[in-house]
Amino acid sequence: MPALLEVRDLAVRYDSGPGAPALAVDELSLDVAEGEVVGVLGESGCGKTTLLLAILGLLPGSAHVVRGSIRFRGRELLRLSDTELRGLRGAEISIIFQEPVLALNPVRRVGAQVAEVVHAHRRWSSRRCREEALSMLVEVGFSEPVRIHDSYPHELSGGQRQRVVIAQAIACRPALVLADEPTASLDSTTQAELRALLGNLRSRFGLALLLVSHDLAALAALARRVLVMYAGRLVEAGTPARVFGDPLHPYSRGLLRALPRMLDPGGSLGPRGLEPIPGASPDLTRLPPGCAFEPRCPDRLPACTERPPQDTRPAAGRQVRCFKYGG
Amino acid sequence: MAWLARRIAHGFLLVVGVSVLSFVLVELAPGDYFAEMRLDPRISEATVRALRARYGLDRPLPERYLRWVASLARGELGYSFAYGQPVGPLLWPRVRNTLLLTGTATGLAWMLAVPLGAWWATRRRGVADAGLAGLTAMLLALPDLVLALGLLLMAVRTGWLPAGGMAALGHEQMSAGERFRDVAAHLVLPVTALVLGILPVLVRYVRATVADALGAPFVRAARAHGIPEVRVLLRHALPAAANPLISLFGLSLAGLLSTSLLVEVVMSWPGLGPLMLEAILARDFYLVLGPVLASTLLLVGGNLLADAVLLAADPRIRREER
Amino acid sequence: MEAEPPLVRVCGLTRRYLGRARHSPIVQALAGIDLTIARGSDLALVGQSGSGKSTLARCLVRLEEPTSGRIWFEGTDLLALHGRRLLTYRQRMQLIFQDSATALDPRLTAAEIVAEPLDVLGRGDGRERRRCALELMETVGLPAAWAGRRPLELSGGQRQRLAIARALAVKPQLLILDEAFAGLDASIQAQVASLLQELQGRQGLTYLYISHDLALMSLLADEVAIMFEGRIVEHGVVGRIFADPCHPHTRALLATMPTLPASAGSPAP
Numbered sequence: 001m002p003a004l005l006e007v008r009d010l011a012v013r014y015d016s017g018p019g020a021p022a023l024a025v026d027e028l029s030l031d032v033a034e035g036e037v038v039g040v041l042g043e044s045g046c047g048k049t050t051l052l053l054a055i056l057g058l059l060p061g062s063a064h065v066v067r068g069s070i071r072f073r074g075r076e077l078l079r080l081s082d083t084e085l086r087g088l089r090g091a092e093i094s095i096i097f098q099e100p101v102l103a104l105n106p107v108r109r110v111g112a113q114v115a116e117v118v119h120a121h122r123r124w125s126s127r128r129c130r131e132e133a134l135s136m137l138v139e140v141g142f143s144e145p146v147r148i149h150d151s152y153p154h155e156l157s158g159g160q161r162q163r164v165v166i167a168q169a170i171a172c173r174p175a176l177v178l179a180d181e182p183t184a185s186l187d188s189t190t191q192a193e194l195r196a197l198l199g200n201l202r203s204r205f206g207l208a209l210l211l212v213s214h215d216l217a218a219l220a221a222l223a224r225r226v227l228v229m230y231a232g233r234l235v236e237a238g239t240p241a242r243v244f245g246d247p248l249h250p251y252s253r254g255l256l257r258a259l260p261r262m263l264d265p266g267g268s269l270g271p272r273g274l275e276p277i278p279g280a281s282p283d284l285t286r287l288p289p290g291c292a293f294e295p296r297c298p299d300r301l302p303a304c305t306e307r308p309p310q311d312t313r314p315a316a317g318r319q320v321r322c323f324k325y326g327g
Numbered sequence: 328m329a330w331l332a333r334r335i336a337h338g339f340l341l342v343v344g345v346s347v348l349s350f351v352l353v354e355l356a357p358g359d360y361f362a363e364m365r366l367d368p369r370i371s372e373a374t375v376r377a378l379r380a381r382y383g384l385d386r387p388l389p390e391r392y393l394r395w396v397a398s399l400a401r402g403e404l405g406y407s408f409a410y411g412q413p414v415g416p417l418l419w420p421r422v423r424n425t426l427l428l429t430g431t432a433t434g435l436a437w438m439l440a441v442p443l444g445a446w447w448a449t450r451r452r453g454v455a456d457a458g459l460a461g462l463t464a465m466l467l468a469l470p471d472l473v474l475a476l477g478l479l480l481m482a483v484r485t486g487w488l489p490a491g492g493m494a495a496l497g498h499e500q501m502s503a504g505e506r507f508r509d510v511a512a513h514l515v516l517p518v519t520a521l522v523l524g525i526l527p528v529l530v531r532y533v534r535a536t537v538a539d540a541l542g543a544p545f546v547r548a549a550r551a552h553g554i555p556e557v558r559v560l561l562r563h564a565l566p567a568a569a570n571p572l573i574s575l576f577g578l579s580l581a582g583l584l585s586t587s588l589l590v591e592v593v594m595s596w597p598g599l600g601p602l603m604l605e606a607i608l609a610r611d612f613y614l615v616l617g618p619v620l621a622s623t624l625l626l627v628g629g630n631l632l633a634d635a636v637l638l639a640a641d642p643r644i645r646r647e648e649r
Numbered sequence: 650m651e652a653e654p655p656l657v658r659v660c661g662l663t664r665r666y667l668g669r670a671r672h673s674p675i676v677q678a679l680a681g682i683d684l685t686i687a688r689g690s691d692l693a694l695v696g697q698s699g700s701g702k703s704t705l706a707r708c709l710v711r712l713e714e715p716t717s718g719r720i721w722f723e724g725t726d727l728l729a730l731h732g733r734r735l736l737t738y739r740q741r742m743q744l745i746f747q748d749s750a751t752a753l754d755p756r757l758t759a760a761e762i763v764a765e766p767l768d769v770l771g772r773g774d775g776r777e778r779r780r781c782a783l784e785l786m787e788t789v790g791l792p793a794a795w796a797g798r799r800p801l802e803l804s805g806g807q808r809q810r811l812a813i814a815r816a817l818a819v820k821p822q823l824l825i826l827d828e829a830f831a832g833l834d835a836s837i838q839a840q841v842a843s844l845l846q847e848l849q850g851r852q853g854l855t856y857l858y859i860s861h862d863l864a865l866m867s868l869l870a871d872e873v874a875i876m877f878e879g880r881i882v883e884h885g886v887v888g889r890i891f892a893d894p895c896h897p898h899t900r901a902l903l904a905t906m907p908t909l910p911a912s913a914g915s916p917a918p
Contacts, residue, residue: 043834043835043836043837044804044805044834056551058547058550058551061451086553086555087553088553089550089551089552089553090551090552090553090554091553094551094552095551097544097547097548097551099544102543102544102545102548103544103545103548104545104548105545105549105563105566105567106545106567106642106643107566107567107569107640107641107642107643108562108563108566116549116552116554116558116562117552117553117554120552120553120554120555120558121553152642152643154642154643157698158698165548168548168552169552184832185832187697187698187861188697188861188862188863188902188905188906189697189901189902189905190697191905192905214834214835254836255835255836258835258836258838258839259835259839260862260864260865260867260868273839273868274838274839274842274843274865274868274869275839275843276836276839276840276842276843277836277839277840281804281806281834281836281837
């Protein structure tokens with residue numbers, strides 16, 4: 001059975017002024033099955049947002065898909081017309097952006113903005129769209145849907161706004177939801193609530209989720225597979241337990257060591273964490289000819305400067321792009 | 328409605344301030360109405376002085392100001408030396424004619440500018456973009472005077488449209504329908520001159536604000552939900568772009584009595600413009616002050632209206648004011 | 650034990666915001682804060698949005714005036730100072746904000762930004778100030794070659810370093826970091842954190858961290874004070890708070906802290 005979403009060898013280029021145009025994403029392949037949660041871990045500039053925008057055809061004018069294919073339910077998305085893509089967006093694939101305050105129109109009531117998404121894809125009366133919007137607001141956990149429906153974005157807290165955005169995203173029961181750092185701008189208790197909400201909605205509606213996040217806890221709790229991205233490439237993939245517990249790629253290892261160490265339930269402090277990765281973030285316009293992580297890598301090999309490594313499968317269910325494991 | 332009371336109070340203070348300032352400035356301008364008479368050797372100094380005393384021009388400034396304010400309270404606007412009549416009856420027909428001209432021109436300009444500017448904002452880096460940019464730049468650079476004279480020249484040469492004035496001879500004898508058509512025909516040229524003058528700035532402004540709104544994150548989010556492009560423009564971009572446009576509209580209203588001065592003079596439109604020009608040249612004191620006051624009232628009223636509309640349109644402002 | 654007064658002492662600090670219209674509620678952002686920060690002992694204020702932590706930071710540097718209460722800095726009553734004397738004390742405490750992009754003037758170059766406090770205080774001449782600025786940039790790990798870059802040409806982490814360099818220009822005793830790590834990538838957070846540790850050793854700084862991220866704070870600070878609705882509900886050494894939390898809000902925060910397998914990240918055997 002074909003996967004819900006199949007990305008093969010995607011490469012996206014940005015025209016970035018003088019100098020070589022930057023490849024924001026290169027040789028990217030991934031699969032998302034029906035109802036599966038796939039996590040993408042990476043830092044700014046690694047291409048994760050570009051990936052999500054490319055799937056929906058929302059790349060800005062300065063970006064071009066250079067090669068590759070994105071198939072959704074067997075249809076090649078890169079060859080669809082704008083009208084056909086619009087039919088998909090919001091209805092079969094929807095997206096949750098990072099900052100909820102920016103995703104909502106400040107001069108319109110939030111309920112109308114949820115209903116609008118329903119209206120765009122169904123031929124329903126405005127009354128029915130409104131009812132659907134209200135029921136969506138209940139689904140995302142509002143106990144006073146009517147009051148929220150009639151509120152403006154600035155009258156709601158950050159967490160409430162993000163719930164509204166989630167309501168917009170699931171309003172038409174899409175099969176796949178793309179989420180770009182959905183909990184990043186919120187404080188910790190709200191983050192925990194939204195993590196639980198996403199898990200809840202996923203099981204209730206059978207959604208597949210492509211979750212881009214640096215919130216390890218969210219990925220550990222929700223994702224069945226985690227992909228690590230660096231400088232536009234996929235450098236490691238595997239289950240959260242394996243990738244977090246036994247990272248193969250030197251970048252994954254460095255990233256996990258840089259995170260504040262979480263306490264284990266026993267209550268004793270383990271190794272401290274917050275170890276910086278030496279060197280600077282990669283400059284996509286000036287990537288070295290070999291592996292992009294090589295300048296900062298503690299496990300360098302001579303081959304690393306010659307050419308970029310290939311994908312290898314050192315164990316079942318694991319994927320890594322590093323010369324240490326062949327490639 | 329404390330907000331409304333506050334704004335009206337501000338407006339009132341503004342009007343008072345402007346009236347005092349204009350009074351003082353007109354007075355400071357060298358000479359007065361009777362200055363030319365003094366140069367005439369046949370009229371004696373004593374006569375001039377008597378005339379001045381008769382019209383109260385020899386009283387101290389604060390007294391004259393207060394007397395004028397008092398007469399305003401009675402509904403009179405002072406006395407014109409040149410015309411020998413009270414200012415009021417001279418003013419109102421002229422104000423009406425000017426408002427007819429500028430009202431039509433401003434309305435037309437906005438009705439053209441908003442769709443044109445919004446459409447332009449959706450075109451990026453194409454032939455349309457460059458074309459409109461060039462056209463508006465040209466129109467902006469062209470002085471209003473040249474525009475007006477050019478149109479007048481065209482009218483005279485081709486005889487298609489009446490060259491100046493507001494009504495043809497024998498206007499009073501025409502039927503209602505014919506009178507309407509007559510005025511309308513006379514309106515075409517001055518309105519065209521005015522619209523061509525106002526339009527370029529307006530279109531560029533609309534384009535800038537709509538382009539800004541189209542780049543906003545919530546517009547991208549709306550597109551990401553599959554909302555059709557037309558709806559994105561009308562229901563998301565335009566309302567968000569409305570704020571600065573409403574303020575600008577208030578200013579447009581404020582300028583209704585003053586923008587057309589040049590055009591009226593050139594095309595002999597019997598509006599406030601030619602009257603004010605004459606009055607200033609002749610130092611016809613109260614006849615100058617009348618239009619200034621009327622303009623100020625319109626400015627204050629226009630701004631108040633714009634603010635009220637803003638309050639109704641943008642919920643964020645409502646919250647601050649609360 | 651202390652012949653020397655604590656670095657910062659706060660007593661009964663309150664901050665009330667009055668509503669504008671007749672029926673607007675009065676917001677009590679701070680409801681009686683008592684706090685002591687000893688020199689060399691880093692404190693973290695942890696709370697959710699609306700707990701008042703940023704308000705407290707702003708009152709400490711007198712960006713906002715508290716409604717009542719006292720603040721002593723190095724034994725001097727801060728609220729009694731004005732004008733020139735306040736300026737002297739302002740140098741001793743510096744504030745680093747969350748959003749570096751808006752905290753730095755986008756039209757100035759990096760060197761100008763770092764030299765700005767010296768300009769304001771009239772220290773040295775133009776050349777000296779520039780030399781000082783370049784030195785500070787090197788201290789925080791920004792190459793002198795970037796002196797001519799503008800803030801928006803730098804990444805988030807680099808901007809935070811620039812903000813730190815600027816704060817260091819006046820040789821402060823206390824550095825207040827208001828959500829300074831939020832919005833930064835994990836590896837950049839680690840880099841900035843390690844820079845701060847390094848600077849502390851070299852320049853004898855004391856840090857006051859303000860954040861909602863209890864996990865991060867537990868690694869950076871020696872003591873933690875939990876804020877909730879304008880009050881400090883719990884205060885103590887990090888280990889004790891984690892081992893034996895008293896207040897229900899502290900327990901709630903600990904419960905939402907993400908947990909991973911303890912062996913996460915350790916190198917494969």
